[in-house]
Amino acid sequence: MNAKKNEVGKLASATSGRPGFSRRDLLKSAAFLGGSAALAGQVPGFLAGLAEGRTDYLAPEVDYPLAKPEQILYSVCQQCNTQCGIKAKIQNGIVAKIDGNPFSPWNLTPHLPYKTSPFITAAVDGLLCPKGQAGVQAAYDPYRIVKVLKRAGKRGEGKWITIPFDQAIDEIVKGGYLFKHVAGEENRKVDGLKTIRALEDAKLTREMADDVAKIWKKEMTVAEFKEKHKSRLHLLIDPNHPDLGPKNNQFVFMSGRMKGGRGDLVGRFVKDSFGSVNAHGHTTVCQGSLYFTGKAMSEQYLLDEKELKYKWTGGKKFYWQADTEKSEFILFVGASPFEGNYGPTNRAGRITNGMIDGRLKIAVVDPRLSKTAAKAWKWVPITGNLTGAMPLG
Ligand code: SF4
Structure with a gap:
């Protein structure tokens, strides 16, 4: 381990531009950095930067406490929807600095091969925008909400109390007279998730959903639906509007950006397990315009071979971006x-x-x-x- 540290130390000082640094030293260090021809071949821009004596990829000294591999956690920036790769540098148990993750193609061009030793990676910083670097302030903001808040006044009054996490789970699942402490709501009973998850039989859920689809297609009337499912109407939000679905749909999960697997996890919980269709994310005006531009750009006017007439395809909803690497x-x-x-x-x-x-x-x-x-x-x-x-x- 110490030998490796020394090698990284050589590398760091070799590229720090200090007196005594020779091209020979640099090439020796670069050869170590490569470790093998494979690395040298995969990161030519990085090595070329080193050969030019550039130091911006590297922390200044290997003994710099924030450039030690054991002080670094690799994660993802959530300060915006780009979700850059980050390395959080820890000192005395707190995040002291955030930089770009050199394994991420978004933050270093070209990025380091994934097999690169953490001893080398520790001294290599990718790029990060100021908003990303401000993640330290976001993490330690004294006003950051880290406890469960429960309403303690009328809606909109801005009054809250904190409650233990276990109590919150219990109340959300079991329901009850949860707002006895709020004037005017002493007798209001709130349904818990246990009550709302009224329809638990997957086969029956499918059957009722298929019958609702028949109503939409005018193949079944609401009266016929009610007659067929008369023993189960209490499971619905409104028997006269079977299209609203079972009570399960009263559970609505509204999220912010759901990427990187979170959407799949939420879908499994809300839809597959709980039985509600209401798992919804959101988008933004800027992203909406990007989508519609992408759709318009990929729109095709093609022959529909069944109907034998030309039709617009509708285009693809995709993040089309300018090729900033090659454009003129x-x-x-x-x-x-x-x-x-x-x-x-x-x-x-x-x-x-x-x-x-x-x-x-x-x-x-x-x-x-x-x-x-x-x-x-x-x-x-x-x-x-x-x-x-x-x-x-
Ligand atoms: S570093 Fe900047 S661009 Fe990258 S995710 Fe964070 S805020 Fe967005």
Whole structure:
């Protein structure tokens, strides 16, 4: 272990630009870094950076406490929906600094091979935007909610008490007179999840759902449905509206962004296990516009071979993005990739490199002189009512 540390130490000092550093030392260290021809072959940009004497990939000293492998936790930034890879550097049990995870292609180009030793990775930092680095403040914000809050006043009054986690689970599952302490709600009984999960038979659930589909297709009337399922109508939210489904649907799970497997977990719990259809995420206006642009760009006018007529396919809902690595001209409309917009980490470097070496020109349409607009070849500060006219022109 010490031998490895020493080698990393050599590497760090070899690239620190201090007096006495020779190209020979660097090549020796780079050969260690590669460990094998495979690594050298897979991270040419990284090694090329080292050969140029660049130090920005590396922590300054291996003895720097935050560059020790045992002080680092690899995780994911949740400060925005880009979800960059991060390395959280721990000192005395607290996160002292967050940097980019060099294994993540989003944070280092090219990223380190996954087999790279943690002793090397510890001294290599990927990129991270300021918002990501502010994750330390988010984690230790004194106003961060870390306990279960229960309403202690009328809705909207902003009065809360904290309750133990076990009590919260108990109340949510069993229900009861949960708000006796709130004036006017002393006698209000709240159903718990146990009561709401009224329909537990999967086969019966399927059968009733199929019959609701028949009502929609006008193959069955509501009266016929009620007659067929008369012994089970108490399981429904409203027997006169079987389309609302079983009481189970009264459990609604509203989430923020659900990616990286969380959506699957929530779906298994809410839908497959609890039997409610109501697991809903959300999207944003900016993401919605991205989707619809992507759909419009991939829209096809194709022959429907069954109907023998041409039809629009509807396009694909996908995160279409400009190829900032190879493009020669990019027009950003209302987007500022140097500040946000799906990860400055991945794009700022590619755009900057392109602008420096003359490959890329960018123009920005934005009433605001954003950071991206400030660096652009052209800034077009038109206001909202002209952004439709501009592309038409
Ligand atoms: S772009 Fe910034 S805020 Fe978003 S995930 Fe990456 S580091 Fe975090």
